[in-house]
Amino acid sequence: xxxxxxxxxxxxxxxxxxxxxxxxxxxxxxxxxxxxxxxxxxxxxxxxxxxxxxxxxxxxxxxxxxxxxxxxxxxxxxxxxxxxxxxxxxxxxxxxxxxxxxxxxxxxxxxxxxxxxxxxxxxxxxxxxxxxxxxxxxxxxxxxxxxxxxxxxxxxxxxxxxxxxxxxxxxxxxxxxxxxxxxxxxxxxxxxxxxxxxxxxxxxx
Amino acid sequence: xxxxxxxxxxxxxxxxxxxxxxxxxxxxxxxxxxxxxxxxxxxxxxxxxxxxxxxxxxxxxxxxxxxxxxxxxxxxxxxxxxxxxxxxxxxxxxxxxxxxxxxxxxxxxxxxxxxxxxxxxxxxxxxxxxxxxxxxxxxxxxxxxxxxxxxxxxxxxxxxxxxxxxxxxxxxxxxxxxxxxxxxxxxxxxxxxxxxxxxxxxxxx
Numbered sequence: 001x002x003x004x005x006x007x008x009x010x011x012x013x014x015x016x017x018x019x020x021x022x023x024x025x026x027x028x029x030x031x032x033x034x035x036x037x038x039x040x041x042x043x044x045x046x047x048x049x050x051x052x053x054x055x056x057x058x059x060x061x062x063x064x065x066x067x068x069x070x071x072x073x074x075x076x077x078x079x080x081x082x083x084x085x086x087x088x089x090x091x092x093x094x095x096x097x098x099x100x101x102x103x104x105x106x107x108x109x110x111x112x113x114x115x116x117x118x119x120x121x122x123x124x125x126x127x128x129x130x131x132x133x134x135x136x137x138x139x140x141x142x143x144x145x146x147x148x149x150x151x152x153x154x155x156x157x158x159x160x161x162x163x164x165x166x167x168x169x170x171x172x173x174x175x176x177x178x179x180x181x182x183x184x185x186x187x188x189x190x191x192x193x194x195x196x197x198x199x200x201x202x203x204x205x
Numbered sequence: 206x207x208x209x210x211x212x213x214x215x216x217x218x219x220x221x222x223x224x225x226x227x228x229x230x231x232x233x234x235x236x237x238x239x240x241x242x243x244x245x246x247x248x249x250x251x252x253x254x255x256x257x258x259x260x261x262x263x264x265x266x267x268x269x270x271x272x273x274x275x276x277x278x279x280x281x282x283x284x285x286x287x288x289x290x291x292x293x294x295x296x297x298x299x300x301x302x303x304x305x306x307x308x309x310x311x312x313x314x315x316x317x318x319x320x321x322x323x324x325x326x327x328x329x330x331x332x333x334x335x336x337x338x339x340x341x342x343x344x345x346x347x348x349x350x351x352x353x354x355x356x357x358x359x360x361x362x363x364x365x366x367x368x369x370x371x372x373x374x375x376x377x378x379x380x381x382x383x384x385x386x387x388x389x390x391x392x393x394x395x396x397x398x399x400x401x402x403x404x405x406x407x408x409x410x
Contacts, residue, residue, distance in 0.1 A: 005299070006272035008260040012253035018246070020238055026226060032295055033225055035257055035270060041220070042254050048217035050251035052236075053244050055213040065240060067211035090237055094210070 009035070061132070063108045063125040065090045073097075073105055080104045082142040086129060086161060088112050088149060096147075104145070107132065112153040113160055121160060129161070133170050143173040150179060214240070266337070268313045268330040270295045278302075278310055285309045287347040291334060291366060293317050293354060301352075309350070312337065317358040318365055326365060334366070338375050348378040355384060 005013065009031050016027035034042065058064065059071035062084075066072070073079055073093075083104030087093060088111060096102045109124040133141050146161055148154035162174060180198035181190055190198070210218065214236050221232035239247065263269065264276035267289075271277070278284055278298075288309030292298060293316060301307045314329040338346050351366055353359035367379060385403035386395055395403070 006261050006270060008253055008256055008272065009270065011249065012257060015246070015250040015253055018242075019235055021231060021235075028296060028299065030224055030226075031257075032270070034254065035261060037223075039258050041223070042257060044216065045220040046251040046255035048213055048220055049239065049247050049254065051213055052217060052240055052247060056211050056240060065211060065214065065237070067213065091233060094233065 058108075058110075058125075062106045063110065063128060064093055064106060065108075078103070082140055083145070084129075084132065084141050084143070085145040085147050087147050088154065088157070092147065104143075109148070109157070112148060112151075113157045114153045121164075124157075126161065126164065130164060130168060133165055133168055133172055135170070141170070141172055143175060145175045145177065147177045263313075263315075263330075267311045268315065268333060269298055269311060270313075283308070287345055288350070289334075289337065289346050289348070290350040290352050292352050293359065293362070297352065309348075314353070314362070317353060317356075318362045319358045326369075329362075331366065331369065335369055335373060338370055338373055338377055340375070346375070346377055348380060350380045350382065352382045 012031045012034065013024075013027045016022050016030050017024060022030070055067050056065050057067070057069075059066045059074055060069055061074040062071060064071050064073065068075070074081075080103050084107050085096065085102065085104055086107045086109060087096075088109050090108055090110075093106050093108060096106075107125070107129045109126065109129070111119050111124050113119060113121060113124070129144075133144060135141065144161075144165060146158045148157045148161075158176060165172060165174060178201055179194070180201050181187065181194065187195075217236045217239065218229075218232045221227050221235050222229055227235070260272050261270050262272070262274075264271045264279055265274055266279040267276060269276050269278065273280070279286075285308050289312050290301065290307065290309055291312045291314060292301075293314050295313055295315075298311050298313060301311075312330070312334045314331065314334070316324050316329050318324060318326060318329070334349075338349065340346065349366075349370060351363045353362045353366075363381060370377060370379060383406055384399070385406050386392065386399065392400075
């Protein structure tokens with residue numbers, strides 16, 4: 001096929017195609033959509049992309065994405081620093097903050113242990129978590145809630161963290177998010193594992 | 206909810222959300238995905254976006270997106286300039302060029318007549334098409350293939366073009382793309398309109 005796209009459009013399509021969930025067809029559609037957007041929008045959009053990594057770093061304490069040295073949550077005197085919820089991604093923090101009921105702090109691993117993707121413990125912020133629990137870098141941690149995803153990799157990561165934190169002999173309480181039927185779900189659509197965990201995690205009424 | 210996103214991430218999410226097919230959740234996911242991409246990729250991506258409208262203009266002849274004064278197709282001596290296929294969007298040109306069998310030229314309207322979206326004939330490159338047919342700006346046009354989409358707006362646009370071109374008395378042949386069952390389709394899944402058009406457009410074998 002003859003090159004019908006001007007180079008700048010082709011470059012844009014190539015970039016868009018590297019994003020998750022954007023196939024060749026949507027990349028083309030997006031590129032032509034952008035061509036009709038006002039230049040002011042394109043300028044803002046391009047600045048956000050170019051400056052993204054320069055303006056964002058990881059919080060010294062919890063490793064969440066922030067534009068400060070210590071993030072807004074970690075610097076908030078109203079948050080319970082002795083309670084640390086360990087999550088895989090910054091998006092998980094957003095989910096809990098949206099809920100608005102958790103008043104502790106977070107620790108963002110930035111991934112999960114995944115031998116298939118060549119991600120071992122050293123690729124994650126696990127040592128930083130262990131240092132927090134040892135109490136070297138901030139106040140005493142009394143409880144660590146492990147809130148990795150209930151996937152194979154998330155569970156493996158949880159097990160690894162459990163083992164490592166126990167080895168510290170730091171007398172820290174370790175918990176895991178409750179598992180079971182999600183609100184609004186249809187019981188007969190739940191998978192066996194979810195049902196098993198709902199049964200094991202049953203509570204007195 | 207407390208602002209957990211650094212401003213540059215929130216700006217990026219806001220820009221991404223304005224793109225078609227990207228909801229609030231995917232915008233957040235994409236923003237954090239971009240945060241992990243190499244800076245070299247982000248730089249290239251942002252340059253393509255910032256420069257897009259500056260480096261792309263419309264071909265003087267056919268109004269397709271190009272980085273030249275006259276696009277590669279219109280300047281190609283091997284293409285039949287007397288045959289003009291009228292399409293709604295640059296993406297339609299790509300579809301026909303991918304097929305590779307059309308050796309005429311195009312005319313890109315950049316939209317369709319749509320009263321609901323406040324798009325009338327003056328918002329499209331219709332006068333430019335009429336001028337081409339009148340033979341003022343390029344060689345004599347012998348056939349105009351109207352290849353707008355088979356939607357309500359596309360059909361209305363086709364009717365309008367038909368009327369306007371006939372008014373020119375330019376003795377130009379006017380054709381419309383063949384309608385009917387698409388290759389590989391299941392007859393019993395075809396809608397009534399498609400079946401009607403397939404029947405009306407039946408050919409001798």
